[in-house]
Amino acid sequence: MQAPLLAHGVIRSLLPLFAATLALAGALTAMCFVKVYGVAFLGQVRTPRHATHAAAGATADCSGAERLGMAWLAAGCFVLGLFPATFLLPLNRICVALLGSGLPERALESSWLWLIPTAPEQASYSPVIFLAVIVAVTGITFLLVRRFYHGRVRHADPWDCGYPEQTARMQDTADAFGQPIRHVFGPLYRMTRHLPAPDDAAPRYFLKIEDRHWYLLYLPIARLTEFVSSRIGLLQRGRISVYLLYSFLTLIALLVFVR
């Protein structure tokens, strides 16, 4: 929103693009979370319960203390998201102390309830009200449906599309979930994939995804550095007499120049 203040036109018009990139990153993160949570915690049990116990051996569900260790970090994120201004205003003081300038005057009107990045009429956001309304609205919907309609529920097998032999192994895996991403961003990555043929005696699925930049950018630099250092290393791999010779030659060269 502050882009018009920037002096340089190119940077000014690039700024929204960065915002859109951030949005893309955000949406990809959401997909990532859905994938991790969906594959790890939802769906049918992939291995029978007794097999899991046998394989897991001594491992058990984590204890309360272990959960607490994770929970307080998650709670920190939650609180940070719910009261952003409370944490941003002290940070602004540091910014003022270091750089001499901070948030605009009007933005300091932010309180624990309201986050105001620039000025109230430009943009404002209240996570607490937002959360309260979303919870309230969902709750009201639930109560209304419960009040006016019955809560009867029957349990049945999931719909099998005419193929009752489905097993838990046929549900989506993490690899399957990422397939569209691989397809869309395929050119950006270096992929080696081996799909087993239908008549393979020992079918084996193999997929390796690497970063193209690693081969195009970093590896050449690494090789160049290695080459240069190995050449320089030739000079250094000597005996004391050779080093003395270097000193002698340097002295002579210096004498020639000083003359």
Added chain:
Amino acid sequence: MTTATGIAFQLLQSIFVVLAAPLLAGWVNQCRAWLQNRTAPSLLLPYYTLAKLFSKDAVIAHDASPLFRITPYVLFGCMWLAAGIVPVLATDLPFAPAADIIALVGVFALARVFSALAAMDIGTSFGGLGARREMLIGFLAEPAMLMTLFTAAFISGSTQLATIVETLAHREFAIHPSLAFAAVAFAMVLLAENARIPIDNPATHLELTMVHEAMILEYSARHLALIEWAVAIKLFAYFTIGIALFMPWGIAQAGDWAAVPLAVAALGAKLALGGAALALVETVLAKLRLFLAPEFLSTAFLLAVLGMLLHFLVRG
């Protein structure tokens, strides 16, 4: 304007959107039927469907977790909330400052995450398939959507939807070429986000190409009714966002009760036009292959970017 009238307006508008949303869905279906030379179903058919679904017994798979049962309510709540943010009948609503356009996009993303998780919950092949396709379309459509909204935000200098509409509706008449680009991009995003042709076919069922329908395959009765209703509200909300950004004439000021009938009439006319246009688009276009969806949506994104660049060029 006192706070009380503001809140009354806010409540009235939210309830109006929730109640009127199935009507729009019915209108689009009717137009589609006419264009395809079929006998059109009743305009009120979506209401009958909802009533029928609500009175049935819910059938739930054995493996369903509580998440599966909560999701319809969350979806409905998210869409209801979105209907509260968008200025449909009036601007300057009391809830509007709590959430701007970025939060609005966030609400839609939240709904998407929940529906994808619920789809994966049962563990059938269709659920996972629908979930990953929906997330694919989601992450492609979201940046395009934000870019369109940003273009409007730059013109009005605010990310508050109410302020944007206020600026655009009450400015002296000026043609913004950037808004034209943004409008086309927005229309494309609308098609994708609401599971319409050419990205998804809302009328399809039990086909391998389905996206949205694959996710809600396991739902029945009141849960399905809530989801269908939420989908209708989502379509309505997208239409009203489009109307608010690109043709906001006739919208009322909050507290101005006298202007409400005019606002309702204007909205009705615009929605009737928009719905007919949607039906026309769906009739003349064929569904794209799934992996052409990125091309479709990156075109939308590029159009939105061009619109924004035009804004900077024209403004200097």
